Each structure stands twice: as C-alpha cells, then as structure tokens.
Amino acid sequence: MTVAIVGVGHTSFQSTTPDISFKEQMFEAAVKAYEDAGVNPRKDIASFLTAAEDYYEGYSIFDEFVPDQLGAVLRSVCTIGGDGLLALINGVMQIETGLFDVVAIEAHSKASDILTFPGIVTHGLDPIYNRAFNVHPYFVAGLEMRRYLHETGTTREQCAAVVVKNKQNALSNPSAAYAAKMTMDDVMNSEFVSDPLTRRDISPLADGVIVMVLASEEKAKDLSDDPVWLKGVGWCSDTPWIESRTWSTAEYARLAAERAYKMAGIKNPQKQIAFAEVDDWFSYKELQHIEALGLCENGEAGKLLEQGNFSRNGKLPVNVSGGRIGAGNLLEASALQSVLECVLQLQGRAGTRQLKDAETAVAQSWRGVPTATGCVAVLSSEL
Amino acid sequence: MAYDKIRDPRRIMHVEGDMEVDYIYTAGIAGERFFVALRDKEKLVATHCDKCNHTFMPPRMYCDRCFAELSNWIELPPTGAIASYTITHEDNNGERLPEPIVLAFIEIEKTDGALIHQIGEVKPGALKIGMRVQAVFKKKSERTGALTDIRYFKPA
Numbered sequence: 001m002t003v004a005i006v007g008v009g010h011t012s013f014q015s016t017t018p019d020i021s022f023k024e025q026m027f028e029a030a031v032k033a034y035e036d037a038g039v040n041p042r043k044d045i046a047s048f049l050t051a052a053e054d055y056y057e058g059y060s061i062f063d064e065f066v067p068d069q070l071g072a073v074l075r076s077v078c079t080i081g082g083d084g085l086l087a088l089i090n091g092v093m094q095i096e097t098g099l100f101d102v103v104a105i106e107a108h109s110k111a112s113d114i115l116t117f118p119g120i121v122t123h124g125l126d127p128i129y130n131r132a133f134n135v136h137p138y139f140v141a142g143l144e145m146r147r148y149l150h151e152t153g154t155t156r157e158q159c160a161a162v163v164v165k166n167k168q169n170a171l172s173n174p175s176a177a178y179a180a181k182m183t184m185d186d187v188m189n190s191e192f193v194s195d196p197l198t199r200r201d202i203s204p205l206a207d208g209v210i211v212m213v214l215a216s217e218e219k220a221k222d223l224s225d226d227p228v229w230l231k232g233v234g235w236c237s238d239t240p241w242i243e244s245r246t247w248s249t250a251e252y253a254r255l256a257a258e259r260a261y262k263m264a265g266i267k268n269p270q271k272q273i274a275f276a277e278v279d280d281w282f283s284y285k286e287l288q289h290i291e292a293l294g295l296c297e298n299g300e301a302g303k304l305l306e307q308g309n310f311s312r313n314g315k316l317p318v319n320v321s322g323g324r325i326g327a328g329n330l331l332e333a334s335a336l337q338s339v340l341e342c343v344l345q346l347q348g349r350a351g352t353r354q355l356k357d358a359e360t361a362v363a364q365s366w367r368g369v370p371t372a373t374g375c376v377a378v379l380s381s382e383l
Numbered sequence: 384m385a386y387d388k389i390r391d392p393r394r395i396m397h398v399e400g401d402m403e404v405d406y407i408y409t410a411g412i413a414g415e416r417f418f419v420a421l422r423d424k425e426k427l428v429a430t431h432c433d434k435c436n437h438t439f440m441p442p443r444m445y446c447d448r449c450f451a452e453l454s455n456w457i458e459l460p461p462t463g464a465i466a467s468y469t470i471t472h473e474d475n476n477g478e479r480l481p482e483p484i485v486l487a488f489i490e491i492e493k494t495d496g497a498l499i500h501q502i503g504e505v506k507p508g509a510l511k512i513g514m515r516v517q518a519v520f521k522k523k524s525e526r527t528g529a530l531t532d533i534r535y536f537k538p539a
Contacts, residue, residue: 011384018392018395018397019388019389019392019395020385020388024385028384028385031384032384055402058400058402060402115399116476117477118473118475118476118477119475119476122475127406127408128408128410128414128530129441129498129499129530130499132529132530132531133484133486133501134474134475135471135473135474135475135480135484135486136471136472136473136474136475136477137475138473139469139471139486142469142470142471142486143467143468143469143486143487143488143499144467145469146467146468146469146512147466147467147488147512150467150512191472192470192472193471193472193473194469194470194471194472194473195469195470195471195472195483195507196469197469239447241441241443241496242499243440243441243488243496243497243498243499244439244447244495244496244497247466247467247488
C-alpha cells in the first residue's frame with residue numbers, strides 16, 4: 001500500500017462541551033487538519049469520509065449533516081456506519097483505486113448531548129433473546145470479563161492496573177479528558193456496575209473530533225516532509241449472536257491483525273512493533289486486545305502489564321495517549337484517537353510523552369458492547 | 384478555536400428533543416419454533432448442521448459456518464451449565480437497581496450455544512462457573528411465548 005497520513009487536526013477531548021455545536025467542533029478539527037496538511041479543502045480534497053452512527057447523533061440519516069463543516073459541499077462524501085478506523089481504511093482504498101489522490105477522514109463524539117446512552121446501547125442487543133432484562137447493557141462486558149479472567153487466570157488487580165496506567169499516561173497528554181493519579185485501591189474499591197466490572201474499569205464518555213488528511217504516495221511526498229505510511233490494514237466481524245462467540249479471546253481483533261500484519265510484512269509483532277494503541281473501552285479489553293494482536297501470548301497480558309512491559313517506558317508501550325480510559329471514550333472517534341497518537345509519536349510531535357526511536361506502530365479498534373467488530377492498522381514513518 | 388467564544392455559562396442555549404421509534408421484531412421461522420416449544424412444552428429447540436456437526440442455540444435456520452439452510456430441529460431439556468455470570472447493579476437507564484440482578488451465560492447441554500438468563504435460588508457468593516442449572520418456568524397461563532416464560536435458572 002502506498003497511502004500516507006499527511007495532516008491531522010483535533011479538538012481537545014472534554015467531558016462536556018455545552019458552548020459549541022458538533023458542527024463547530026468538526027469545523028475546528030478540520031481547519032487544523034487542513035492547516036497541518038497544507039491543503040485547501042475546496043480545491044485540493046476530492047473525497048470526504050466520516051464515521052457515525054445515527055443513534056449516537058440523534059439524527060436520522062446523519063450522513064446528510066456532515067458536508068458543510070468539512071468544506072465538502074458538492075463533493076464526494078460518504079459516511080461509514082463503523083468506527084473512525086474503518087472510515088480511514090475506506091479512504092485508503094479510495095486512494096488505492098486511483099480515483100482520488102487526497103481524501104479527508106473525520107470521526108467525532110458529542111457524547112454529552114446523549115441523554116439516554118445505556119438505552120441506545122441496549123437497542124444494540126438482540127431484541128428477542130437479549131433485551132428481556134431491565135439491566136445496564138454493560139452486563140455483557142461483566143459476563144465477558146468474568147469468563148476472560150476465569151480462562152486466562154488474569155486477576156481483577158491486573159485489570160485495575162490498566163486503569164491506573166492509562167490515567168497516568170493521560171497526565172502527559174494535554175488533549176486528554178480524564179487524566180488522573182489514580183491508585184489501585186481507587187479502582188478496586190469503586191462500586192460494581194456489573195460484577196466483576198467496576199465503575200473505574202469503564203472508560204468515561206467524552207466529546208471530541210479528529211480529522212485526518214490522506215494522500216497517495218506521489219501527493220504525500222509533495223505535501224509532507226514526514227508522512228506517516230499505512231503499511232497494512234484489516235477489519236473483521238464475529239457473529240452478532242453473543243451466545244455463539246468465543247468469550248475469552250477477541251477473535252475479531254486477532255483476525256484483523258493477522259490480515260494487517262500480512263499486508264505490512266510483520267512476522268513477529270513483539271519485535272517489529274514499537275508501540276500500540278489498542279481499544280480499552282473496558283480495562284480487561286485492553287489485555288484481551290494486546291493478546292489478540294500477538295503482542296504477547298494468550299493469558300499473559302495482565303502479568304506483563306503488572307511488570308511494566310506495556311508502560312510508557314516499558315518494552316512495548318500500550319496506550320501512551322491514555323486510551324479511552326484516560327483520553328476519554330470518544331465512541332466511534334476513539335479509533336481515530338488511536339491513529340492520531342501513532343501519527344504524533346511517529347512524527348516526533350508527542351511532546352512530553354514522546355517515545356524514542358519508534359518507527360512502526362499498530363492501532364486497533366473495537367466498537368463496544370455488544371459488538372464483536374474491530375479494525376487494525378499498521379503505521380510507519382518509513383515507506 | 385473560534386473568533387469569539389461564549390464565556391457566560393448562563394447564556395449557553397440548547398433545545399431538547401427525542402427520537403421516538405417503535406417497532407415489532409419478528410421472531411422468524413427459527414424463533415417461532417423456539418418460543419412455541421418453550422411456551423407449550425418447556426423444551427428448548429436447537430438446529431443442527433450435519434456437515435459442520437454444530438448445534439445452534441438459539442436456533443438459526445442457516446449455518447454460519449458452511450452457509451447451508453438447516454432443517455434438523457432438535458428438542459432439548461432446559462438444562463445447562465454456567466459458563467460465566469455477572470451481578471448487575473444498574474438498570475438500563477443507568478440507575479442503581481434496588482436489588483442486584485444475577486445474569487449468566489448458560490451453555491445448554493448437547494448444543495454448541497447458550498442462553499443468557501437470570502439465576503435464582505442461589506446466593507451470589509455461592510455461584511460458580513461450571514454449576515449445572517435448570518429452567519424454572521412461569522405458570523402455563525402466564526406464558527407469552529418469550530424468553531421470560533422462563534422465570535430464571537436454578538441450580539440443578
């Protein structure tokens with residue numbers, strides 16, 4: 001593949017943003033991204049892709065509400081009913097077809113406008129077999145977490161260590177919404193939402209927008225001194241029947257990674273990947289996803305995380321940005337937040353959290369309960 | 384980023400709205416068989432793919448492995464084993480429940496699938512993965528042909 005990210009722009013991530021509309025937030029991130037790429041959207045960008053889900057937005061056919069604030073009126077626009085990484089992958093493919101040489105990708109969250117979030121998630125459950133109980137839909141995560149702990153021998157403490165790490169990492173991310181110096185006890189003693197899942201095991205929702213500009217090889221070299229290359233991509237969906245899934249491993253992530261690694265020529269991810277941004281909607285999901293990406297053996301992630309392997313100064317840093325837990329859960333946009341961190345790190349623009357000598361990174365996404373869908377992208381500063 | 388920003392939080396405006404949408408959800412060919420057997424016979428219905436040797440619970444009229452249409456329907460007693468459980472403290476509005484609800488992922492015997500249902504007649508502290516459970520049904524006159532025709536599962 002010969003597509004690169006040549007510009008990124010984003011708002012800061014915040015718990016609430018009552019003074020600004022989602023369109024104005026998208027405008028801000030778009031202006032910053034186009035400025036970063038040195039492009040004029042009205043002249044230089046031929047295609048725009050956004051990621052959105054109508055129920056998160058409160059609009060029917062939300063696709064119609066995106067062109068103006070992106071500079072995309074009367075251009076080729078489409079909305080992907082998936083996460084930001086799936087939109088990015090579709091943008092990559094649009095360029096690969098030769099139809100466009102510069103495209104823009106957008107994903108956002110205005111979660112603070114959603115007044116009935118658990119209700120929306122509940123409507124993602126099968127109406128006939130899974131919606132009969134008046135409980136928070138995160139019960140699915142409670143079930144999955146207990147099975148994961150049971151099969152792998154991972155402990156609740158090791159899950160809590162994920163929370164402590166990601167909150168700590170977020171202290172060095174000026175864009176993060178939920179940075180904190182949290183202790184293990186703060187996590188372990190927080191109330192159960194769906195035992196064994198506690199309040200602190202759950203990433204808190206945040207508002208924010210991320211826009212990226214992609215370009216073909218020729219255009220990327222023209223536009224940027226330090227383009228970040230997409231080396232491999234993959235995406236995968238498991239069965240929607242939660243009764244029929246494998247509960248201890250994230251098969252969608254394992255297979256998406258397998259495809260992305262093959263494309264990128266990654267044979268030994270533990271050696272060839274310098275750092276990773278993985279989905280941590282729930283603490284245990286980070287561990288499950290680290291394992292699915294082959295960054296350690298199955299069942300080993302908790303132990304290795306406790307030993308510091310995945311810390312900022314560890315062997316293979318994971319979620320240096322803070323992830324969903326520290327930076328904030330941006331719904332479909334967290335996938336692009338993961339890519340954003342990879343880009344900033346690979347370009348040496350990550351400020352006080354900058355990693356040394358990082359050349360190849362992996363970003364992985366998951367769409368949350370009750371889905372079993374996710375994407376993987378391998379990124380590199382080298383073509 | 385903006386030329387001007389609102390600085391007085393009392394001036395911030397919004398409108399409230401909702402998306403009211405109502406549906407019926409069709410149980411379908413497989414769902415119909417499952418819920419009629421549940422209501423009338425206290426049995427669970429699964430489908431079996433002979434080619435893949437895979438038994439689907441809940442039943443489906445197609446195999447997601449080989450993509451064949453399935454016609455081998457099996458009736459099973461409503462028993463299984465707890466593969467996982469969770470003690471849920473919030474309702475689907477995010478409000479604290481007066482009493483926590485125990486839900487379990489129950490692997491149904493002689494199938495490769497499961498049902499997710501409530502567990503009763505056992506203290507949360509006594510729950511164990513691997514525990515065998517059986518369905519407790521509502522009275523015949525109270526059944527509607529829904530998963531809630533089973534009140535809960537209890538230790539077998």
